[in-house]
Amino acid sequence: xxxxxxxxxxxxxxxxxxxxxxxxxxxxxxxxxxxxxxxxxxxxxxxxxxxxxxxxxxxxxxxxxxxxxxxxxxxxxxxxxxxxxxxxxxxxxxxxxxxxxxxxxxxxxxxxxxxxxxxxxxxxxxxxxxxxxxxxxxxxxxxxxxxxxxxxxxxxxxxxxxxxxxxxxxxxxxxxxxxxxxxxxxxxxxxxxxxxxxxxxxxxxxxxxxxxxxxxxxxxxxxxxxxxxxxxxxxxxxxxxxxxxxxxxxxxxxxxxxxxxxxxxxxxxxxxxxxxxxxxxxxxxxxxxxxxxxxxxxxxxxxxxxxxxxxxxxxxxxxxxxxxxxxxxxxxxxxxxxxxxxxxxxxxxxxxxxxxxxxxxxxxxxxxxxxxxxxxxxxxxxxxxxxxxxxxxxxxxxxxxxxxxxxxxxxxxxxxxxxxxxxxxxxxxxxxxxxxxxxxxxxxxxxxxxxxxxxxxxxxxxxxxxxxxxxxxxxxxxxxxxxxxxxxxxxxxxxxxxxxxxxxxxxxxxxxxxxxxxxxxxxxxxxxxxxxxxxxxxxxxxxx
Amino acid sequence: xxxxxxxxxxxxxxxxxxxxxxxxxxxxxxxxxxxxxxxxxxxxxxxxxxxxxxxxxxxxxxxxxxxxxxxxxxxxxxxxxxxxxxxxxxxxxxxxxxxxxxxxxxxxxxxxxxxxxxxxxxxxxxxxxxxxxxxxxxxxxxxxxxxxxxxxxxxxxxxxxxxxxxxxxxxxxxxxxxxxxxxxxxxxxxxxxxxxxxxxxxxxxxxxxxxxxxxx
Numbered sequence: 001x002x003x004x005x006x007x008x009x010x011x012x013x014x015x016x017x018x019x020x021x022x023x024x025x026x027x028x029x030x031x032x033x034x035x036x037x038x039x040x041x042x043x044x045x046x047x048x049x050x051x052x053x054x055x056x057x058x059x060x061x062x063x064x065x066x067x068x069x070x071x072x073x074x075x076x077x078x079x080x081x082x083x084x085x086x087x088x089x090x091x092x093x094x095x096x097x098x099x100x101x102x103x104x105x106x107x108x109x110x111x112x113x114x115x116x117x118x119x120x121x122x123x124x125x126x127x128x129x130x131x132x133x134x135x136x137x138x139x140x141x142x143x144x145x146x147x148x149x150x151x152x153x154x155x156x157x158x159x160x161x162x163x164x165x166x167x168x169x170x171x172x173x174x175x176x177x178x179x180x181x182x183x184x185x186x187x188x189x190x191x192x193x194x195x196x197x198x199x200x201x202x203x204x205x206x207x208x209x210x211x212x213x214x215x216x217x218x219x220x221x222x223x224x225x226x227x228x229x230x231x232x233x234x235x236x237x238x239x240x241x242x243x244x245x246x247x248x249x250x251x252x253x254x255x256x257x258x259x260x261x262x263x264x265x266x267x268x269x270x271x272x273x274x275x276x277x278x279x280x281x282x283x284x285x286x287x288x289x290x291x292x293x294x295x296x297x298x299x300x301x302x303x304x305x306x307x308x309x310x311x312x313x314x315x316x317x318x319x320x321x322x323x324x325x326x327x328x329x330x331x332x333x334x335x336x337x338x339x340x341x342x343x344x345x346x347x348x349x350x351x352x353x354x355x356x357x358x359x360x361x362x363x364x365x366x367x368x369x370x371x372x373x374x375x376x377x378x379x380x381x382x383x384x385x386x387x388x389x390x391x392x393x394x395x396x397x398x399x400x401x402x403x404x405x406x407x408x409x410x411x412x413x414x415x416x417x418x419x420x421x422x423x424x425x426x427x428x429x430x431x432x433x434x435x436x437x438x439x440x441x442x443x444x445x446x447x448x449x450x451x452x453x454x455x456x457x458x459x460x461x462x463x464x465x466x467x468x469x470x471x472x473x474x475x476x477x478x479x480x481x482x483x484x485x486x487x488x489x490x491x492x493x494x495x496x497x498x499x500x501x502x503x504x505x506x507x508x509x510x511x512x513x514x515x516x517x518x519x520x521x522x523x524x525x526x527x528x529x530x531x532x533x534x535x536x537x538x539x540x541x542x543x544x
Numbered sequence: 545x546x547x548x549x550x551x552x553x554x555x556x557x558x559x560x561x562x563x564x565x566x567x568x569x570x571x572x573x574x575x576x577x578x579x580x581x582x583x584x585x586x587x588x589x590x591x592x593x594x595x596x597x598x599x600x601x602x603x604x605x606x607x608x609x610x611x612x613x614x615x616x617x618x619x620x621x622x623x624x625x626x627x628x629x630x631x632x633x634x635x636x637x638x639x640x641x642x643x644x645x646x647x648x649x650x651x652x653x654x655x656x657x658x659x660x661x662x663x664x665x666x667x668x669x670x671x672x673x674x675x676x677x678x679x680x681x682x683x684x685x686x687x688x689x690x691x692x693x694x695x696x697x698x699x700x701x702x703x704x705x706x707x708x709x710x711x712x713x714x715x716x717x718x719x720x721x722x723x724x725x726x727x728x729x730x731x732x733x734x735x736x737x738x739x740x741x742x743x744x745x746x747x748x749x750x751x752x753x754x755x756x757x758x759x760x
Contacts, residue, residue, distance in 0.1 A: 187564050
């Protein structure tokens with residue numbers, strides 16, 4: 001992996017960003033890097049919508065009686081927050097943005113296996129997203145992101161159909177992305193790039209794609225059944241007519257629990273890259289991390305019943321699901337131990353991406369361990385449907401998935417844009433986000449343990465103080481999210497040129513120019529060594 | 545998944561890689577289809593276990609002879625599809641066109657029987673849940689649930705047949721124009737995989753829906 005020839009300035013070189021101009025050159029592109037950027041813009045847009053809903057909720061909870069909105073509106077706020085953040089931000093976040101951008105480059109390919117399907121996936125995603133947005137603008141939906149029956153089929157008089165149809169359609173973009181990634185990883189690897197020379201990010205994306213492929217069709221059919229039941233009232237999920245609402249919960253969580261791993265696995269892949277790059281050290285336990293991704297995807301399909309411990313599911317099924325949920329903690333813990341072992345005696349530097357990575361490791365550990373509380377049958381009886389659950393999954397999804405996403409965006413931004421962002425601001429933002437996050441969600445563990453139920457617009461006065469702390473934290477967190485938006489956009493025009501490998505990192509994506517040419521590499525790279533060969537890289541740098 | 549040019553698409557190194565990639569892509573697509581139908585089969589199986597007697601009663605309202613005939617039609621269409629793939633591999637254009645046309649014709653026979661002779665009849669008999677359901681025998685609401693699944697499952701299956709007919713029309717035009725050869729028959733092979741999959745789904749649907757209880 002030799003570094004490329006002397007670099008021309010960005011403007012005088014043809015790369016994927018200036019290879020074509022005008023809106024058409026983007027909307028009709030089949031370049032995986034441009035499609036990744038289109039996803040980046042789209043999901044940032046949806047993130048803002050979901051964030052506004054969260055802001056309004058936190059403002060409302062400043063007062064025990066509700067500061068701002070009617071309870072009906074509050075129901076719609078948390079539903080839209082959940083639907084948009086889960087289906088239109090978190091699930092596509094790292095796979096569709098960084099996965100699209102990086103997978104072909106990391107494996108030394110010119111593009112994904114099916115570039116036109118890749119573009120189609122973006123259009124499908126936008127169709128679903130706009131339909132969900134229509135549901136918000138037309139008056140909202142109040143079922144929560146889970147669309148539980150019979151509320152969604154018989155009682156809710158909000159725009160359930162539009163929102164469910166949006167999620168249904170967006171699911172097909174996940175399927176297309178997953179198909180594309182699996183085929184690309186299997187069939188498009190550069191010469192010499194055997195499975196155990198792949199970056200761990202690729203292993204994580206592979207595991208994620210498996211979940212996309214095997215899980216998403218099930219939620220598609222579940223939501224289709226909800227739609228039919230809502231239209232015709234034929235009793236598919238109505239006990240009075242012979243149906244079973246619990247069946248919907250089984251089908252919904254068969255996808256939606258693995259979907260949690262769709263959110264966290266890609267982040268874990270990012271963290272594996274960041275931890276090695278900023279410790280300048282070969283990763284500890286490569287094979288364990290690679291296979292733990294696959295194990296998480298596999299076991300993740302067998303734990304869905306832990307969402308139904310108190311929904312009338314058989315107690316014996318509950319015991320099995322509880323044990324399996326404990327089992328999924330093993331591969332997760334393997335990753336955390338290997339990351340920390342990689343840090344040990346590494347030459348650690350604290351650039352912004354590394355701050356996100358370290359934040360991730362801590363927050364994910366808290367989120368994961370509290371998950372074990374919830375997987376315990378007796379404890380779950382106590383904290384089920386309380387803020388404890390809310391805090392737990394936000395530690396995974398925001399403290400884990402979003403931290404990994406932001407860390408990844410910061411790490412690969414020089415490759416994406418060809419320019420550097422101001423590292424000082426980036427570090428400040430990372431710290432603000434970390435502080436704001438903990439201030440928002442740690443009090444919610446306590447609130448939940450004390451018995452405050454989730455999804456309520458009002459609460460008893462005794463919970464006032466902790467709710468004020470949480471809302472204060474949310475404002476800090478919100479500020480933290482705005483700062484990167486500003487300096488990343490600024491850097492696209494004014495940032496200093498990054499050069500091909502600003503972090504002195506290993507990996508094929510750093511051997512090509514920044515931003516890369518449309519076909520990624522001047523000539524197909526040949527791989528001759530293990531990944532993360534930081535020992536050799538360090539020698540090279542010393543020689544230079 | 546195929547591309548309409550005879551050349552290798554720019555992201556691939558050679559034809560073999562392109563061929564392998566589209567085959568793997570097709571198998572993965574079929575895996576997603578299995579999960580999609582799997583959700584329906586699971587839901588159906590759960591209710592069939594809860595309401596065994598009602599589902600048997602309801603199953604006996606279906607015309608098993610037409611169902612059996614349609615099963616035979618589909619198996620024949622699988623045969624002609626397999627022969628079409630073989631013709632494409634050997635580069636025999638006329639035979640390919642003949643077998644594609646026979647497959648499409650058999651598919652249309654299936655769809656005709658399904659929609660006109662069965663669905664239309666069921667509708668007139670008052671067995672269409674939510675729209676026109678007049679059955680008033682024992683377990684009426686459970687019978688309605690059965691028919692609900694009957695229409696969803698056979699409907700989704702028929703939708704796959706119609707999509708298959710559409711894609712085959714495109715392939716037929718391409719075959720007519722001589723787009724396929726011994727080097728390039730991949731799209732026909734992929735179509736074959738899809739068509740056999742749709743057949744297999746029916747092979748499971750037929751006994752699950754039509755042959756409940758002691759019937760013959």
